[in-house]
Amino acid sequence: MLSGSIPLPIGNLSELTFLYLNNNQLSGTIPSSVGNCSELQELYLNDNLLEGELPYSLNNLVRLTSLYIENNNLEGRIPLDFGNYKELQLLVLSNNRFVGGVPRGLGNCSKLTNLSAVNCGLSGRIPSSLGQLTELTLLYLSDNHLSGPIPRELGNCKALTDLQVYGNHLEGVIPSELGMLDHLQTLMLFTNNLSGEIPKSIFSIQTLQHFLVYGNNLGGEIPKEITELKQLRNISLFDNRFTGNIPQGLGLNSSLMLVDFTRNKFTGPIPPNLCFKKKLRKLLLGQNHFRGIIPSDIGSCFSLTRLILKQNNLTGELPDFVEKSNLLFVDLSNNSLSGSIPSSLRNLAKVTSIDLSLNNLTGNIPTEIGNLLDLEHLNLSHNSLEGVLPLELSSCRKLSRFDASYNVLNGTIPSNLRNLVELSSLDLSKNRIGGSIPTSLFQMGKLSFLHLGENQLEGNIPPSIGLEFETQSLRSLNFSSNRLTGSVPKELGKLKMLEQLDICCNNLSGNLEVIGQLHSLTEVNVSYNSFAGPIPSPLVKFVISSPSSFIGNSDICIDCRVESGVSCQGYNNNNTFKSCNTPPRKRGLRQVDIAMIVSGTFLFALILLLGVSYVLLRHKGHERNLLVSSEEGASSLLNQVTEATENLNDKYIIGRGAHGVVYKVTLGPTKVYALKKIGYVGSKGGNKSMVREIQTIGKVRHRNLVRMEDFWLRKDFGLILYGYMKNGSLYDVLHGADSSQPLEWEVRCKIALGTAQGLSYLHFDCDPAIVHRDIKPMNILLDSDLEPHISDFGIAKLLEESVASMTSSKIQGTIGYMAPENAFSTRSSKACDVYAYGVVLLELITRKKALDPSFGGEVDIVGWAKSTWNKNEDKIEKIVDLELVDEFVDSRVKEQVREVLLIALSCTEKEAIRRPSMRYVVKQLLLLNDFRSPSKHALT
Incomplete structure (x- = not known):
């Protein structure tokens, strides 16, 4: 294997026709003397360590037919005057670090058959002059920064068999002229910004085998002409806006191996015969609005390895699975499937993951589950399964996660x-x-x-x-x-x-x-x-x-002695827990004492009610409509809430926080709420916390902040009614029981941006400004669309409240999320929220907890991330969640993760003055691709 640099005297080889220096360890620049080899026809310098710019002298090689320089570290603009390259057939520039656009002069290379410039850093538009390349068969411009529309002139490249321009910023519609490419076999346009419908002309290309357009803004219905593509093998429409039904004959006349329609708006039934020719390997139809039953032929498709139908409106029973099934991954979760789990499950001998959660399944867990010797993940939660856990389950020796919660076992x-x-x-x-x-x-x-x-x-x-x-x-x-x-x-x-x-x-x-x-x-x-x-x-x-x-x-009790190292002041000033040092009472209460206590308690409750009402009335203005339910008398809604929770029965508790207990309240199919109960009897600060939360939540109106529906002040406690968040908290998604579920980068982006926008609103758009003081994943709730909503304003600090009323000796916040300055101060600032947000960003990127034992010693996620990054700035894979690494095949994802990591590190700077504002963070996130801020982000 050669090393060192290409020698300058190489230009003396004037009769040289072929130069193959590929797959070595050559470094340095390409010497300009190469241009003196005027007879050179094939030049292969690919797969080396070459750097610097391409020498302009390469334009002298007018006899060149093949130029391979991929997989180096070349940079700068591509200086080649392609008007001189009349014989050029193969041009491969991929995996370098060029700048600028695709040279327009390429259109003059009339004999060009293969143009590959993948991951080159190219920007600008795809030149329409490429439409002059009538002999071009392969065009690869993927993973660059190209923008603008796909030129319709490409329809003139009649010999084209493979067109790949995915992973760019292309926009506009798919030109119907591409339907003129009657030799086209592969069309890959995924992860761009394309919109509109797919032209029917595309589905007239009878040679089409691979059609991948996922990750765009395409919509409309799928034309029935797709059923006529007899050679179609792979079709992926994942993450678009397609609607309507899947054409009934999709599987009849094709050799389909992959069908991925995940995350669209398809409706209607899943058509039968998708496995008609028994070649289908992956059927991914999750997160749509499909209804009806699962076609029985899906269970008999022995070639199928991956079946995902989650989050639809499917009903009926599970299909029977054919013998010798090759299924490896089955996800039918979050539907309305009923009946029992079929014993034919034993036929899934190779399956590694089964998710049947969030359905209406009944009956026993079948003993045949023990036949699944390769099973690693099994989720049967949120059904109505009964009976006992089968002993045969112990035969699944590879099982790593088993969830059968929320059943009647x-x-x-x-x-x-x-x-x-x-x-x-x-x-x-x-x-x-x-x-x-x-x-x-x-x-x-x-x-x-x-x-x-x-x-x-x-x-x-x-x-x-x-x-x-x-x-x-x-x-x-x-x-x-x-x-x-x-x-x-x-x-x-x-x-x-x-x-x-x-x-x-x-x-x-x-x-x-x-x-x-x-x-x-x-x-x-x-x-x-x-x-x-x-x-x-x-x-x-x-x-x-x-x-x-x-x-x-x-x-x-709390031991308040000096030698215990604990001061009751700050820990127990609300008298929730008694001091271990308080001497016991030696006599019983007389009747007169009891009478005085009862009278005093009644008087205290009355004063408390009047005091709270006074505070609330001071903030009537735009909050006037909230005060209707603050009266002591029961309202009809309160009666419904009380009845739905069986008078606040513990079985409806879904969470416990620093300021109260949270219940789930179901008043109807579409009326589901969360109810927070905050007790304040016998405490100095409890009622203040209640009033503070009502004041704070009553003021804010933003799509990324939890919205209060109603509240009531009772004698012994207060109740606040919120909208119920179907997906729980960010903590649940990242670290809880459902943390095994995949979390794509796009979803993490949505959560990061929404949380930042909510905090920015609190800091800059509220008057007075609000500091949350306890930002953490448990206080970021996720709705059915995984949109984040910041919750728990119980310890929020209104910056312009009087110091006297807000002075506290307590350190507010949660360990792991508190800024360094909070170690010696009880004062909170916007910068403290920014620090906590940075920790949340790190958790989103790494899927590790703020205080993860894997860090070792006293190191938290901030210390670990900064230390690891300082040692591996070019290897972000050392930090990020392994699930995200799988998405790095899209270079834009890797770059975005890197940029967000840098934002997180800046938010967690040790000195508060060096941290950015939340308004600046939002701006930086929006500058990254896919962090868009549509009009729907407006305040509600």
Whole structure:
């Protein structure tokens, strides 16, 4: 293999006709002396390390027929005067770093058959002069920065068989003249900005095999002429705006292998016979509006490897699957499928992933599931499945994620699940499973996510929970709302990687000392048990962020002694928890004492109500319509809310936060709400938090901020009604039970931009300006379209409120998202929000948590990202989520991820003054391709 540079004397070889120096390690520039080799016909310099600009002297090589210079580091403009290249047939320039446009003079190379300039940095328009190349068969201009329309003159390139211009900024319509290319086999126009309908003339090209136009703004209906393309193998319309039905005969007269119509607006039934010729390998029709049943022939298509029909309106039963099926991936989630899971599931011997969640499936989980020896992911959640977990499930030795939550399963948890040695996530929550927690569950060393909440489990938490601690990787543990008794075993303290612990609503007793040993915890909930004694000092920080996570334990207290290192001032100034140092009362209450207390309580409630009403009336103006429901008397809507939640029954709780409990309220098929209950009786600050949240939310009107529907002030608590967000929080999507779901870069872009716009509105468009003070994924809610809505203004600070009313000794925010300056100050600023937003951006890019154990030591995501980036600036793959790396085949995605990473790093600068404003962040995001700001982003 040659190295070094190309020697200058090479120009002395005046009779040289062929020069092959490709696939070496040559470096340096291409010497201008090469232009002296006037007899040269073929020049191959591809796959080297050459750099610099192309020498102008190459124009002297008028006999050249082949020029290959791809896969180097060449830059600058392409200086070739193609008017001299009358013999040129092959020109390959791909994978360099040129600037400028495609030379117009290429149209003079009348013998040119192959033009390849992929990923070259080219910009400007595709020159119409290329339409003069009547012998051109291959035209590759993909992954550049080309803009403008596709020139209609390309229809004159009659010999063209392969046209690929994907991954640019092309706009306008697909010219109907392309239908004149009657030899065309491959047409790839995906990831551009094309609009309009697909011309019918395209579907008259009988030679067409590959038609890929995904990631544009194309629309309209698919013409029936598509059914006449007998050689069509791959068609992808993914992520456009197509409507109407799929033509019935699509599969009858073709050799289809790929059909991808995902994320459009197709309606009607899925046509039968898509697998007519048994060649179809991938059928991707998810996220549309298809209705009706799944055609039975889909289950009998033995060539099919990938079947995705998720998020449609499909009904009926699951199809029977044919023997010797080759299906590897099945996703039928989020439909209205009914009936039982067929026993023919056993025929999917090669399947690795099955998702049947969010349907209306009934009956038992079939024992035949044990035949799926290669199964890795199984999601049966949100159905009406009943019966027991089949013992045969333990035969799926490769299973890594199993979710059967939100069903009506009963029986006990089989002890033989310990055979699932690859299992990392097990969710059986919200069922009717009884018995005890099997000790064998904790013999699975890779288990990191275990949720058994809201079942009927009894007995103690087994000590075996920590016996395998050397290999134990548990990070999220939920035993809430069961019938567990006894104390927390000391072995729990060995789970050094545990981040989330929820054991609320049981009958557990004893103290919390063991839980205090879990230094990796970021979330904890021990409420509504019978715990006693002092809250360990490592847990006191959670009293600030989530006091409701400790309530319902009447005998716990906070140790305020100097030697304990805990000051009750700032932690317990709302008297939610008693001080461990308060001497017990030695006498009972007399009747007169009780009478005085009752009278005082009534008087306090009356004063509180009048005070809150006074504050609210001061802010009547444009909020006047909100005050109607603030009266103590019940409204008809409040009656409906109370009835729908069975008087705020705990089974409707969907979340707990620092300022209250959240319930799901369903008043009708299209009327679903979230209801926050905030208690303030007996506290100095609770009612202020309530009023502050009402004041703040009542003012804001923006599509990326949660909108309050109504509120009520009761004697003991307040209620705020919001719109329900179907997809939960960003935390759920990134790190929760559904974190295994794919999250495309485009979706992450939408979340990043929407969140930034919401914060920018708070900072610059509200008067007075608002600082949120607790931006984090849990407070970013996602609607059915994954549009973000910032929530929880309970600790928002109105910048122009009087200092006296807002002075606090509490440090507001969440560890991992607090700016460095908050370590020594309780004052919050816009820059603190910017820092927290930067952390959220890093989580979107990496899909790691703010305090991820994989970082090691005391390092958070900011420290890890900056350190990794400083060492690997040219290898962004070292930082980003592996799922995004798969999208880097589109070079624009990689560049966008890099730019957003730089924005995140600037937002998390240590010095507040160096951080950008949210208005500037929005501007930078909009400058990136695909971060558009249409008129619908206006305030609502």
